[in-house]
Amino acid sequence: MPNILDIRRRIRSVVNTRQITKAMKVVSAAKLRRAQDRTLAARPYAQMLTNVLKSLVARAEIYDPETGEPKHPLLAQRPENNILLIVVTGDKGLAGAFSANVTKAASRFLESKAGKNVDVEAIGRKGRDFLRRRYPAAAVRTRSLAETEESLETQGEPGERAAAVQITGEHVGVLGKLEFAQARTLAENVIERYCREQIDSVYIVFNEFKSVIAQRLIVEQILPIEQIGEPAIRLAEEMTEEERKKAKEAAISAGVGMRGESPADKVAETFGTAQVDYIYEQPPEELFRSLLPKYVAIQIFRALLESVAAEHAARMTAMDSATSNATDMIDSLTLVMNRARQAKITKEIIEIVSGAAAM
Numbered sequence: 001m002p003n004i005l006d007i008r009r010r011i012r013s014v015v016n017t018r019q020i021t022k023a024m025k026v027v028s029a030a031k032l033r034r035a036q037d038r039t040l041a042a043r044p045y046a047q048m049l050t051n052v053l054k055s056l057v058a059r060a061e062i063y064d065p066e067t068g069e070p071k072h073p074l075l076a077q078r079p080e081n082n083i084l085l086i087v088v089t090g091d092k093g094l095a096g097a098f099s100a101n102v103t104k105a106a107s108r109f110l111e112s113k114a115g116k117n118v119d120v121e122a123i124g125r126k127g128r129d130f131l132r133r134r135y136p137a138a139a140v141r142t143r144s145l146a147e148t149e150e151s152l153e154t155q156g157e158p159g160e161r162a163a164a165v166q167i168t169g170e171h172v173g174v175l176g177k178l179e180f181a182q183a184r185t186l187a188e189n190v191i192e193r194y195c196r197e198q199i200d201s202v203y204i205v206f207n208e209f210k211s212v213i214a215q216r217l218i219v220e221q222i223l224p225i226e227q228i229g230e231p232a233i234r235l236a237e238e239m240t241e242e243e244r245k246k247a248k249e250a251a252i253s254a255g256v257g258m259r260g261e262s263p264a265d266k267v268a269e270t271f272g273t274a275q276v277d278y279i280y281e282q283p284p285e286e287l288f289r290s291l292l293p294k295y296v297a298i299q300i301f302r303a304l305l306e307s308v309a310a311e312h313a314a315r316m317t318a319m320d321s322a323t324s325n326a327t328d329m330i331d332s333l334t335l336v337m338n339r340a341r342q343a344k345i346t347k348e349i350i351e352i353v354s355g356a357a358a359m
Contacts, residue, residue: 003340004337004340004341004344007333007336007337007340008337010333011330011333011334011337014326014329014330014333015326015330017322017326018323018326018327018330021319021322021323021326022319022323024094024315024319025250025254025316025319025320025323026254028254028312028313028315028316028319029251029254029255029256029312029316031312032212032256032309032312032313032316033256033257035305035308035309035312036209036212036256036257036309038305038308038309039209039302039305039306039308039309042298042301042302042305043302045298046298046299046302049291049294049295049298050228050229050295051229052291053228053229053288053291053292053295054228054229056284056287056288056291057228057288059284060283060284060285060287060288061285062075062285062288063075071285071289072288072289072292073194073195074191074194074195074223074224074225074292074293074296075224075225075292076224077224077226078197078200078201078224079200080113080116080200080201081116081117081200082116082117082118082119082198082199082200083113083116083117083118083119083199083200083201083202083203084118084119084120084121084168084190084193084194084199084201084202084203085106085109085110085118085119085120085121085202085203085204085205086120086121086123086186086190086202086203086204086205086222086300086303087102087103087106087120087121087122087123087124087127087131087204087205088102088123088124088127088204088205088206088207088303088304088307089102089103089122089123089124089125089126089127089128089130089307090124090125090126090175090307090311091124091125091126091172091173091175091176092125092126092315093126094315094318094319095311095314095315095318096314096315096317096318096321097314098207098310098311098314098315099124099126099127099130101207101217101237102127102205102206102207102217103126103127103130103131105205105217105219105235105237106120106127106131106205108235109203109205109219109234109235110165115164116164117161117164117165118164118165118166119138119166119167119168119199120135120165120166120167120168120169121167121168121169121171121186122167122169122170122171123171123174123175123304124171124172124175125172125173128167128170128171128172131167132167135163135165135166135167136162136163136166136167137162137166137167137168138161138162138166138167138168169189171186174304175304175307175308175311178304178305178308180297180301182304183297183298183300183301183304184297184301186300187293187296187297187300187301188293188297190202190222190223190296190300191223191293191296194223194224199223201221201223201224202221202222202223203219203220203221203222203234204219204220204222204300204303205217205218205219205220205235206218206220206303206304206306206307206310207306207307207310207311207314208303208306208310209305209306209307209309209310209313212247212248212250212251212256212257212313213239213244213247213248213251214239215239215247215310215313216236216237216238216239217235217236217237218231218233218235218236218237219233219234219235219236220232220233220234220299220303221233221234222296222299222300223296225292225295225296228295243317246317246320246321247313247317249320250316250317250319250320250321251313251316253320254316254320256316
């Protein structure tokens with residue numbers, strides 16, 4: 001039978017742990033609300049930009065009528081010999097299997113592309129550490145988002161590869177204070193490499209966030225652009241029913257809304273589908289050419305925003321489960337302590353009675 005004093009110490013330790021997990025759940029819930037609001041606020045702009053491009057496609061010749069080749073380099077499709085994979089994970093732990101699921105999906109993708117050259121851009125400390133242990137860095141020093149913008153003009157031809165799969169960029173600490181300028185810088189670097197034919201396709205693996213109970217892990221093709229407004233999903237993993245249930249319980253207990261869209265989304269969807277003819281100041285071809293890189297940047301920015309929101313949702317759910325487990329452990333330890341105390345009292349009574357009977 002364990003010592004009562006040891007059990008009491010353990011109960012106090014679990015109580016302190018429960019206070020920490022409960023506080024972390026509240027913090028994650030507050031951050032999730034802000035991240036959710038940012039994600040929802042960015043969707044109307046992305047939807048409007050998509051619809052403008054759809055409208056321009058109907059008014060501009062984006063393919064050469066003689067050769068059938070696309071006029072914009074971001075639409076050009078080439079055999080996949082050199083691939084760029086952007087892996088978006090979290091910078092911190094205590095979020096359940098959030099980052100582990102992303103790295104597993106990235107590993108499966110890399111296995112499916114065996115025999116091809118793959119450059120990896122790691123966003124987030126967890127993914128960076130996972131990839132560092134398995135793949136070498138490129139011969140050229142890896143860049144951060146802050147250094148990428150400075151190297152755009154001086155970037156030359158790629159040197160000798162370190163391996164078939166190599167890390168070409170590490171971006172740590174950017175998700176805590178995410179700004180569109182950071183996504184734009186990364187998009188400009190990706191577009192530059194694609195236009196120079198250093199890479200033939202670009203994929204991004206991240207957690208898509210629709211709402212607290214509607215998330216999925218996806219691998220999406222960013223370049224080449226196959227069809228505007230239609231995500232090119234190459235791999236998707238939905239939440240299980242048990243994960244949905246836990247996320248819903250955590251959201252309800254934390255007071256987090258489970259909305260998935262804002263009224264502005266529906267307004268943005270009507271643009272480009274209305275039976276009217278829009279007049280543009282610039283020629284449609286020129287406008288299409290200048291907006292297409294912005295479309296790539298907003299796709300990357302959307303992925304980063306949704307990954308941040310999904311990470312906070314995962315951490316909130318994990319801390320809610322940890323708090324519940326701590327409560328169950330306290331109840332179990334209290335029961336053990338009461339039984340040990342009762343056994344001790346019973347033993348003392350038996351000793352007193354036995355001593356009195358012996359006299």
